Amino acid sequence: MRDVAIIGVGMIPFGRRDEDSLLDMLAYAAINALDDAGMSDQGVDAVYVANMGAGILQHQTSVASALVDRLSLLPAAADAIENGPASGASAIKNGLLAVASGYYDTVLVAGGEKMREVVGWKGTDFVATMTHPEVEYPYGITLPGMAGMFARLYMEKYGLTREQLTAIAIKNQKMGALNPYAHVDMVITKEGIFESPDSVVNNPVAADPLHFYDMCPVSDGAAAVILCPLEKAGQFTEKTPVVIAGFGQATDTHTLQERDDPTDLKAVTLAAKQAFEIAKLTPQDVDVAELHDAFTILEIAESEHVGFFKKGEGGKAAQKGETSLNGKIPINVSGGLKARGHPVGATGVAQVVEIAFQLRHELPKERQVKDAKVGFTLNFGGFGNNVVAFVLRRSE
């Protein structure tokens, strides 16, 4: 197997993008990645497009075929990858395996989602189609609802506090305000969202015990990466390649009720363990991480299941600032899903793009983790029933 490098990355600002179609967004992000890789007028061998909901939300299918045509990348091989909110990382994994095996030399992976053009209940319903169609969906359960149940159990088992959850929301929105690609650029305070007279209105309970500011926004957006064998990276660009040093993927039961311990995110633990083993690194080697904080509770729980902290310690660490930019292990200094936004098919790709920026040392100092050499991403599908992790390292 060959070492695989990320030689180009591209993104567009996430948010509400009424003027752009899904295909527009995928094309803009892909063009940015091609330009970044020094491949502005070149083709690629294969294209993988991550998208969860175009068939439901846009009444559009075969988006990979549409994208290669739009970008004049014909006759490149093209596949669409749908794996719920983990579609992005799944698509990168497929590109990685294709290049590592020696079958393709150049691969474009683009992830995108357009979620804001439908009304709120339709978007909520779309995401809820991930739940079990017979024993969960009919009851009206949503992904925020699952996160609410999970958060309460975590509070009861590990003593997680409201203040610890709030620390995540404050940290990530502070960092998002510094990220030009982020959907949310508003700094929040504990006083503003919990103690002011307006807090009942601006931060209501959404899925008890979680409030509005515990949730990521619903976003439009796209991100893309270009992969090639590390040994050939210099043929395309002089920029520092970022190596995909390890990846892992694991699944868990479709329904929450069939997990022996519903607070145990087994697929997160397994995916991360695989990724670190392949990379021959440990969680203690990671300089910067992007975790899947669709809900504040997830950043805390994932930080423990990945191995950055012991169970029950992640919330305390976040509250002490250990996951902030200058902390022991900076997490979601992009703003995470919480502030960058969560266009579901784009998220896993956007996480890798952010880590590539970090490992190439290209970010302004207020967002750059100093001397970052090793990065980690975790893309969380369903409610932890399909999880993909990557360990990335700067190629010196």
Add this chain to the structure above:
Amino acid sequence: MKTELEITAYKCKNCGRVHYPFHDRCLDCKKRDFETIKPQGDPKLLAYTQIFNLPWGFDVRYLVIGVVAFANKIKAMGQIRVDSVDALKTGMTLKASWEPIRVVDEEKIYGLVLKP
């Protein structure tokens, strides 16, 4: 309201693991022979939440949803009929019934309903 809970669970004849919903092979031992079982006793509340942003098909302000465990290890999701989650506590015993849980195309869909 229907008196019988229309829940059928599947107990592995080899290792005893209880499955709900159905799996073609046992989650633990991978064998394929199951005995069908019905819920027994009043269930205990394992997890719950109250959600305010609802998907399509609910003409109510909020839903309270929980997961319960019956005495014979069947675990299931249901709607909880309470005014506030303050009335609930993990581990408490609830009464189970089979009642309408949503309306689709003017047809009532029945499911597990739980009350203190």
